[in-house]
Amino acid sequence: MMLELYHAGLTACSKKTRLCLREKGIPYVSHFVNLKKFEQHKPEYLKLNPNGLVPTLVHDGVAIIESTVINEYIDEVFPDVPLRPEDAAGRARMRVWGKLADEALGPNMMVTFSGAGGIGNAARDLDDAALDKILAGYPLRDRREVVRKVVRGGGFSEAEFAASKEKAGFILDRAEHCLGEAKYLAGDTFSLADINMLPFIDRYQERVVPELVSPDRLPKLCAWLEEMMARPKVIETYAPSEETRPKDGAA
Amino acid sequence: MMLELYHAGLTACSKKTRLCLREKGIPYVSHFVNLKKFEQHKPEYLKLNPNGLVPTLVHDGVAIIESTVINEYIDEVFPDVPLRPEDAAGRARMRVWGKLADEALGPNMMVTFSGAGGIGNAARDLDDAALDKILAGYPLRDRREVVRKVVRGGGFSEAEFAASKEKAGFILDRAEHCLGEAKYLAGDTFSLADINMLPFIDRYQERVVPELVSPDRLPKLCAWLEEMMARPKVIETYAPSEETRPKDGAA
Numbered sequence: 001m002m003l004e005l006y007h008a009g010l011t012a013c014s015k016k017t018r019l020c021l022r023e024k025g026i027p028y029v030s031h032f033v034n035l036k037k038f039e040q041h042k043p044e045y046l047k048l049n050p051n052g053l054v055p056t057l058v059h060d061g062v063a064i065i066e067s068t069v070i071n072e073y074i075d076e077v078f079p080d081v082p083l084r085p086e087d088a089a090g091r092a093r094m095r096v097w098g099k100l101a102d103e104a105l106g107p108n109m110m111v112t113f114s115g116a117g118g119i120g121n122a123a124r125d126l127d128d129a130a131l132d133k134i135l136a137g138y139p140l141r142d143r144r145e146v147v148r149k150v151v152r153g154g155g156f157s158e159a160e161f162a163a164s165k166e167k168a169g170f171i172l173d174r175a176e177h178c179l180g181e182a183k184y185l186a187g188d189t190f191s192l193a194d195i196n197m198l199p200f201i202d203r204y205q206e207r208v209v210p211e212l213v214s215p216d217r218l219p220k221l222c223a224w225l226e227e228m229m230a231r232p233k234v235i236e237t238y239a240p241s242e243e244t245r246p247k248d249g250a251a
Numbered sequence: 252m253m254l255e256l257y258h259a260g261l262t263a264c265s266k267k268t269r270l271c272l273r274e275k276g277i278p279y280v281s282h283f284v285n286l287k288k289f290e291q292h293k294p295e296y297l298k299l300n301p302n303g304l305v306p307t308l309v310h311d312g313v314a315i316i317e318s319t320v321i322n323e324y325i326d327e328v329f330p331d332v333p334l335r336p337e338d339a340a341g342r343a344r345m346r347v348w349g350k351l352a353d354e355a356l357g358p359n360m361m362v363t364f365s366g367a368g369g370i371g372n373a374a375r376d377l378d379d380a381a382l383d384k385i386l387a388g389y390p391l392r393d394r395r396e397v398v399r400k401v402v403r404g405g406g407f408s409e410a411e412f413a414a415s416k417e418k419a420g421f422i423l424d425r426a427e428h429c430l431g432e433a434k435y436l437a438g439d440t441f442s443l444a445d446i447n448m449l450p451f452i453d454r455y456q457e458r459v460v461p462e463l464v465s466p467d468r469l470p471k472l473c474a475w476l477e478e479m480m481a482r483p484k485v486i487e488t489y490a491p492s493e494e495t496r497p498k499d500g501a502a
Contacts (some may be wrong), residue, residue: 050425059340062340064340064343065343065347066346066347066350068346068350069343069346069347069350070343072342072343072346073339073340073342073343076339076342077339088324088327088328089310089313089315089324091323091324091327092315092316092320092321092323092324095317095319095320095323096316096317096320099317099319099320099353102350102354103353103354139421140421141414141417141418141421142418145414163392163396166392167392167393170390170391170392174301
């Protein structure tokens, strides 16, 4: 059995899958994809992942894409240390959280973060011709346009930040409500819902909308976040390590 | 066992779940939610579905939301006539199609369709005070802003239509590619991938971007669409019926 993970270390979606594998204790071969060098657009990588996104799991030669889908695949194929609720209603709740992470928090964070983060910084250093070439390499229009907007379009407006904050607030309040009904997001057991939401909530509290994720406003969510961040596998996954650095040692 | 479906008849996401139930031959109690009367924002409905969206499945009193999640729930709980691929890699492909339908084609169709369709028309008939009240009832900001834009903001621009068309083209081309590798979207068996993509592809060909979904450009996708639309359960689900009309007989 050969399991390979193409990932970008400490980016949100890469942390989702790296944490899932660690929680289950499944060894894998790690391939760091340097987003700042746009390695995710190389033809050999696009053969595995036509969206040009990380992570991608390759299991005995078969590529599985999309971190939320990858995590459910891993839990199906390797049933030890199950990370999905035992009941179908719990799995449905888990999948709704996966959708919220992917559809709302991910794109939303691109706005609240002023776009493309490290990628934006890498793109800003390019001259016009080089930037055009990079932009043309994006398979997904939405991703390309975020980078274009951040680098050339003056970034996001105050109105866009406000909209983004309202949307984040709706989901954070939902999480607070659910954590009043059960210990974890999808029910009384730790699950992929927690793993898939964690990198977003963590970053929201730390850097994006810290005023929304405060113990007086969202006490249950903050207690959940504290418990999550203290899990040994989370500490291991979220800390910089050999696995999260480019092979050539560049930043 | 009591299965109730709250749906809006011939809207895309309602068709997804109504078709899933019919293909599996599972009887259910139908509750038509009249979107033009904004019944999806009533407090008793929001208790079932805090997003204020249709459909919602209520199984022995437990509410399951989000059509893609509902369909997988149904297939897990009622294993006869399985609608998920037997292998985990096939299920992963199926789930990626579900994500494309929900994340890309659904929101994209709101733009290419000039927004809110029947809801937009209903909103246009309201005076300002009534419209403000309706808009305030939307739990999800993105949905609310589409209606506001269509009714008060002059609708979508040519640039937005062009962007939407580019995004649709990317996914349609992906479908064509996959149908060159297997008979159905997720592999060699009919699955929830086909059910979840069908209402979007059908409407794209019929009304949104017919020039993109043509047999000379996408022969395999058009052959798939023809086969899908000829399935007896699709004919039954996609045709107007008692189930797809408001109880009071209004349009």
